[in-house]
Amino acid sequence: MGVADETQRGCDGCDRSVAVADLTTVSMPDGTLVACCPRCTPHARAAAKRAAELDTTKGTCDGCRTTVAESDLEDVVLTDGAVVSLCGSCREDRPGRSRTPSSGVADTETTEIARRKSLxxxxxxxxxxxxxxxxxxxxxxxxxxxxxxxxxxxxxxxxxxxMRRTDARDILGVDEGASTAAIRSAFQTQIKNAHPDRPTGTREAFRLVTEAYDRLRSSQ
Structure with a gap:
């Protein structure tokens, strides 16, 4: 029976087996640690830096008044013409959703959002x-x-x-409302296929997958 070589490990970027001593650990803004070979380390650090920069752009939700990533805010128009910027949670729990109280009669609040539009x-x-x-x-x-x-x-x-969230979801192949875990899983699969050292990858594909992940992760 073969004995595992503990001096070798797969790179989290290109998946090539390299000496453990040659791996560099890069910390992503969400706390994820990735171990990269010398060739992949600059890409991982660039992705971490870009994600950190995106996290610094904040805004205030007009619904819950909490500070969130600006990319998660979306302008919506109320039936009275007022425009508000809401985070993802407030858009899901927005006024105007049909409710069925104990009486069994559906009720709709007068502050119903007329349409989801962007200005x-x-x-x-x-x-x-x-x-x-x-x-x-x-x-x-x-x-x-x-x-x-x-x-x-x-x-x-x-x-x-x-990059728009719409385009980022298409690149990673995830649906709107995908969880953080689902987005990370899709990224890990796509980034390996897109790595320039693989037959299926190119530098441009690697860049797009990384940018798509940064875009979606910043809006979680």
Whole structure:
């Protein structure tokens, strides 16, 4: 019977077997520790740094008044025309959901949210799709609809376009509302397939999978 070689271990990035002494432990912002070979360590540190930077962008939910990641806030319009920014929990537990009290008669509060819309900060139109978070050449951050984003890119005034949650979910193959554990599991599977040292991977695929994970993890 073979004896396990305790001096070797698989890299959490590329899954190659390397000497334990050559592995570097990188701490992710959510507390996860990953052990990477010298080639994967820079990628892991870059991903950890990006995720940490995303965590510093905070906002206040108009519902529960708690401070959450700005990426988790979404503008919604009430039937009276008021616009509020709600976190994921408040959007799920929002007023206006049909309730069946002890009398058995369904009731709907008068503050019912009429529609879930997003306001483009450029054209000021309400849109159904998720907006693009862009950074302009003058360091202003805007949340644009697809049309305004494309126009801004074409005119050369955009420095960076952040990945949308919608696109991140498509890349990792998870549904809306997926748990943190499900997102992490999908990331671990996808990142191994996308690693440049594997036949199925490329540098661009690795970057996209990492960015998708950062985007979804920051909104948990």
């Amino acid at each position: 483009c900060t450029h054209c000021h139109e309400w849109v159904d799709e998720e907006r693009y978070r862009v950074t302009l050449v003058d360091d202003r951050a805007e949340k644009l609809c697809e049309t305004c984003k494309e126009t801004a890119v074409e005119t050369g005034i955009v420095v960076d376009v952040s």
